[in-house]
Amino acid sequence: MRIGANLLIGGTLFAVVVIAGVLAPWLAHTDPVMDANLMNAEEPPGGAFWFGTDAQGRDIYSRVLYGARISLTVGIVSQLINTVIGVCLGLSAGYWGGWWDDFVSGLTNLVLAIPSLIFALALMAILTPGLTSLLIALGLTNWSFTCRLARASALSLKSQGYVQAAKVLGYGDVRIMVTQLLPNMLGPIIVIGTLGMGGAVLAEAALSFLGLGIRPPFPSWGSMLSDARDQITTAPWISIFPGLAIFITVLGLNLLGDGLRDILDPQGRAGKA
Amino acid sequence: MFAFLLRRVLQTVPIILAVALLIFVLFSVIPGTFASSLGDDGRNVMDAQVIERINRQLGLGDPLHVRFGNYVLQLASFDLGTSFRTRQPVTAVLAARMWPTLQLCFAAMVIAIVLGVPLGFVAALKPGSLIDTLSMVGAVSGLSLPKFWLGLLLMYLFALKLGWLPSFGYGDGGLRYIVLPAVALGVAPLALLARTTRAAVLEILNADFVRTARSKGMSERQVVHWHLARNALVIVLTTVGLQFGSVIGQAVIVEKLFAWPGLGSLLVDSVSLRDIPVVQGSILVIVLFFLFVNTLVDVLCALIDPRIKYS
Amino acid sequence: MSAEPLLQVDDLRIDLALGDERFAAVQDVSLSIGRGETFGLVGESGCGKSITALALIGLLRPPLRLAGGTVRLDGREIQSLRPAEMRRLRGKRISMIFQEPMTALNPVSPVGRQIAEMFVLHEGATWQEAERRAVEALASVRVAAPERRAKDYPHQLSGGMRQRVMIAIALACSPDLLLADEPTTALDVTVQAEILDLVRDLCAAKGTAVLMISHDLGLIANACRRVGVMYAGRIVETRAAEEVFRAPSHPYTSGLVASLPLLGARARQGRRRLKEIAGVVPSVAGFPHGCRFHPRCGRASDLCREDDPAPTPLPGDGLVRCHHHG
Numbered sequence: 001m002r003i004g005a006n007l008l009i010g011g012t013l014f015a016v017v018v019i020a021g022v023l024a025p026w027l028a029h030t031d032p033v034m035d036a037n038l039m040n041a042e043e044p045p046g047g048a049f050w051f052g053t054d055a056q057g058r059d060i061y062s063r064v065l066y067g068a069r070i071s072l073t074v075g076i077v078s079q080l081i082n083t084v085i086g087v088c089l090g091l092s093a094g095y096w097g098g099w100w101d102d103f104v105s106g107l108t109n110l111v112l113a114i115p116s117l118i119f120a121l122a123l124m125a126i127l128t129p130g131l132t133s134l135l136i137a138l139g140l141t142n143w144s145f146t147c148r149l150a151r152a153s154a155l156s157l158k159s160q161g162y163v164q165a166a167k168v169l170g171y172g173d174v175r176i177m178v179t180q181l182l183p184n185m186l187g188p189i190i191v192i193g194t195l196g197m198g199g200a201v202l203a204e205a206a207l208s209f210l211g212l213g214i215r216p217p218f219p220s221w222g223s224m225l226s227d228a229r230d231q232i233t234t235a236p237w238i239s240i241f242p243g244l245a246i247f248i249t250v251l252g253l254n255l256l257g258d259g260l261r262d263i264l265d266p267q268g269r270a271g272k273a
Numbered sequence: 274m275f276a277f278l279l280r281r282v283l284q285t286v287p288i289i290l291a292v293a294l295l296i297f298v299l300f301s302v303i304p305g306t307f308a309s310s311l312g313d314d315g316r317n318v319m320d321a322q323v324i325e326r327i328n329r330q331l332g333l334g335d336p337l338h339v340r341f342g343n344y345v346l347q348l349a350s351f352d353l354g355t356s357f358r359t360r361q362p363v364t365a366v367l368a369a370r371m372w373p374t375l376q377l378c379f380a381a382m383v384i385a386i387v388l389g390v391p392l393g394f395v396a397a398l399k400p401g402s403l404i405d406t407l408s409m410v411g412a413v414s415g416l417s418l419p420k421f422w423l424g425l426l427l428m429y430l431f432a433l434k435l436g437w438l439p440s441f442g443y444g445d446g447g448l449r450y451i452v453l454p455a456v457a458l459g460v461a462p463l464a465l466l467a468r469t470t471r472a473a474v475l476e477i478l479n480a481d482f483v484r485t486a487r488s489k490g491m492s493e494r495q496v497v498h499w500h501l502a503r504n505a506l507v508i509v510l511t512t513v514g515l516q517f518g519s520v521i522g523q524a525v526i527v528e529k530l531f532a533w534p535g536l537g538s539l540l541v542d543s544v545s546l547r548d549i550p551v552v553q554g555s556i557l558v559i560v561l562f563f564l565f566v567n568t569l570v571d572v573l574c575a576l577i578d579p580r581i582k583y584s
Numbered sequence: 585m586s587a588e589p590l591l592q593v594d595d596l597r598i599d600l601a602l603g604d605e606r607f608a609a610v611q612d613v614s615l616s617i618g619r620g621e622t623f624g625l626v627g628e629s630g631c632g633k634s635i636t637a638l639a640l641i642g643l644l645r646p647p648l649r650l651a652g653g654t655v656r657l658d659g660r661e662i663q664s665l666r667p668a669e670m671r672r673l674r675g676k677r678i679s680m681i682f683q684e685p686m687t688a689l690n691p692v693s694p695v696g697r698q699i700a701e702m703f704v705l706h707e708g709a710t711w712q713e714a715e716r717r718a719v720e721a722l723a724s725v726r727v728a729a730p731e732r733r734a735k736d737y738p739h740q741l742s743g744g745m746r747q748r749v750m751i752a753i754a755l756a757c758s759p760d761l762l763l764a765d766e767p768t769t770a771l772d773v774t775v776q777a778e779i780l781d782l783v784r785d786l787c788a789a790k791g792t793a794v795l796m797i798s799h800d801l802g803l804i805a806n807a808c809r810r811v812g813v814m815y816a817g818r819i820v821e822t823r824a825a826e827e828v829f830r831a832p833s834h835p836y837t838s839g840l841v842a843s844l845p846l847l848g849a850r851a852r853q854g855r856r857r858l859k860e861i862a863g864v865v866p867s868v869a870g871f872p873h874g875c876r877f878h879p880r881c882g883r884a885s886d887l888c889r890e891d892d893p894a895p896t897p898l899p900g901d902g903l904v905r906c907h908h909h910g
Binding site: 106109110113114115116117118121122123124125126198202205206209210211212222225226228229232233236239240242243244246247250251253254255258 | 288289291292295296299300413414416417418419420421422423425426428429433518519521522523525526529530540541544545547552556559560563564
């Protein structure tokens with residue numbers, strides 16, 4: 001099997017970020033939260049501080065490494081929640097039809113009518129800022145595409161012979177959905193999931209940037225950039241590295257998703273481009 | 274045609290109502306209230322009695338169903354309530370901020386369409402060429418860029434270092450002020466439009482009817498003009514509609530970064546201040562705007578693609 | 585009948601690129617079609633008949649490529665013409681109709697306009713004049729209420745009507761040669777006969793020669809004067825239509841004829857199993873060595889396994905590729 005360039009490059013980039021996050025405690029030079037020494041404030045990159053320091057004198061390099069943990073956690077977990085919700089709702093809606101299908105479709109239309117960032121923002125406004133709230137907020141706002149896909153797949157697959165056979169054998173509905181229908185739609189779902197992770201990382205960064213996500217002093221890449229704005233004239237390097245980290249992570253996930261799409265979803269059921 | 278339009282418009286009404294309900298329910302459970310956030314700068318903790326009095330004044334003391342009833346009545350008369358912070362009617366507050374947001378979203382979409390669609394076209398007409406590879410690599414990068422980072426970099430380069438453009442704010446409303454925010458907001462939809470257009474054109478180029486067109490003796494240019502353009506337009510238009518929604522949402526980020534006085538920055542500020550009526554009102558208006566754009570796109574698609582009306 | 589055939593194809597070869605390798609999907613194909621003659625090309629799916637037609641009109645696209653042989657139209661070689669020159673021939677001297685009329689027409693353009701395009705392209709007509717002539721063309725393909733139909737879109741028409749539109753388009757400029765690639769396969773049986781009659785009548789009236797492609801031997805034998813049987817990228821037999829049925833030479837042709845279910849056969853002969861040709865059509869990448877049909881052939885011998893048979897002429901302007909023909 002020829003591995004596409006997308007898959008290779010994307011996978012590598014993503015792997016690098018994951019390793020950076022996992023090994024952060026060993027790779028970092030300082031504690032990202034506690035080691036703030038105002039004497040070192042706004043040092044340019046070089047010497048002991050590979051990426052320079054921020055306004056509080058914290059080592060940006062270490063904070064970027066630890067930030068990877070946050071971004072990856074949010075990206076992976078929230079997308080997982082999205083996928084589970086989307087699959088459960090969509091699969092059951094397509095399979096059972098009737099009023100449940102109408103309800104789910106209505107719910108999907110409702111959620112789709114609100115731009116996802118706004119929705120997440122509103123949810124974060126209600127919940128106390130922090131990692132768990134972020135996971136909930138992002139996990140509840142991005143399941144519509146998966147839901148649509150699962151529903152469409154369920155609709156087209158449920159009349160297949162093997163599903164009828166399973167029913168005759170006495171399989172319960174849930175068992176049919178999980179063992180017969182789900183495996184046949186995994187490909188596009190994985191593709192959407194991967195691309196969705198990239199979106200979740202961007203969303204977390206955006207919310208943290210706006211002050212509604214991970215609050216300082218925790219090292220979220222987004223909140224680091226929010227701080228950076230005030231220092232842009234005096235210490236522009238603070239703006240570069242966290243953003244670069246976000247870019248590399250999301251780029252890796254996007255390329256990975258594209259590459260996976262070529263293998264798992266050649267007909268583009270997960271949506272084009 | 275008119276029936277189709279009417280049907281589409283009527284379909285949006287229940288959605289708007291549902292969104293209004295959702296927003297109301299969400300924000301009625303918000304912890305901490307406007308009053309408590311007034312003293313929330315860590316220095317003073319407000320007296321509990323004072324908080325309670327302010328709350329009652331703002332109508333927050335009534336039971337939930339009463340509040341919801343009032344809310345619906347207000348909505349029916351297009352009254353969005355009064356801002357907790359400024360005591361102005363919410364509609365007035367929103368009205369002042371709507372135009373800048375519209376300008377920004379419009380400018381960003383113009384950039385995205387004018388640059389993205391032709392790029393996708395050219396890339397599809399020469400697949401595998403250098404321009405194709407470069408533009409697709411550029412597109413996926415554009416999709417991966419955080420808007421606020423891009424904005425910061427643009428700000429740094431063009432405003433601070435080169436001094437060509439102002440670094441933030443609305444200024445006198447002149448074109449110079451909108452350039453950086455619009456670019457920061459428009460790069461992602463540009464990238465997506467380029468990719469979608471490319472995919473659509475490639476698919477059409479391999480379609481049977483294009484083979485027929487070639488068999489008639491048409492040159493590639495004629496094929497593109499006579500047959501391809503309209504077919505690709507439907508797909509592109511649908512994507513534009515979807516992207517508009519995303520742009521409206523993402524505008525929040527760019528507005529905050531560039532201190533752009535629009536609905537987005539208003540929303541963020543109001544959330545921090547717990548100014549609920551303004552929050553609810555802004556979300557409602559944003560959703561309304563989004564639904565309007567969607568309906569418009571649907572109507573345009575129906576005008577172009579004869580298959581839609583009849584299905 | 586003039587001595588010079590309208591279309592003369594010699595040793596046509598079409599290559600298919602799969603990964604880094606090249607396979608000959610069609611090889612050593614030779615045929616000739618006289619002015620106004622109807623020639624049938626018959627074979628199973630995947631034998632290469634469609635791509636042969638595409639090669640003749642210059643519409644092969646990668647990974648397929650015309651790799652050898654000559655195609656002469658009216659004595660002039662056209663297989664290596666520059667794209668612009670080949671384009672001048674398409675629609676004007678050679679036309680093609682395809683199997684799936686629904687997808688073969690532009691979904692967002694009225695059918696009248698799609699016919700009118702021919703007149704604008706090739707005869708310099710104004711759009712107004714062209715649309716008028718398009719209505720006439722619709723009438724000639726026996727479409728009722730042609731002025732109204734001309735404004736319809738493809739999805740509003742039935743399959744049979746769409747195919748009539750395709751025929752109107754293809755014959756609009758009275759080409760010398762019409763390539764018909766399975767024109768009735770996607771249509772209802774009742775409509776098939778109408779369409780075939782239409783093609784026959786119109787082409788006879790305009791003097792257009794027809795290369796009719798189908799997997800249906802019965803259809804071909806009825807509609808065509810001469811028949812070429814294709815298997816695995818090669819023409820294995822060329823005969824006059826009646827001869828093909830009466831006395832097929834090649835074992836493959838015999839198999840095809842024998843496998844046709846005949847009306848009334850059960851009454852005459854009692855209940856019998858349908859005869860089939862054992863085995864499956866080989867894929868392009870795995871053509872057998874020697875005679876390509878030998879794994880499925882009842883008459884195969886060692887010679888067949890080794891040696892690819894050369895064409896043997898048959899009486900009556902036919903030929904056959906078989907060591908054991910007859």
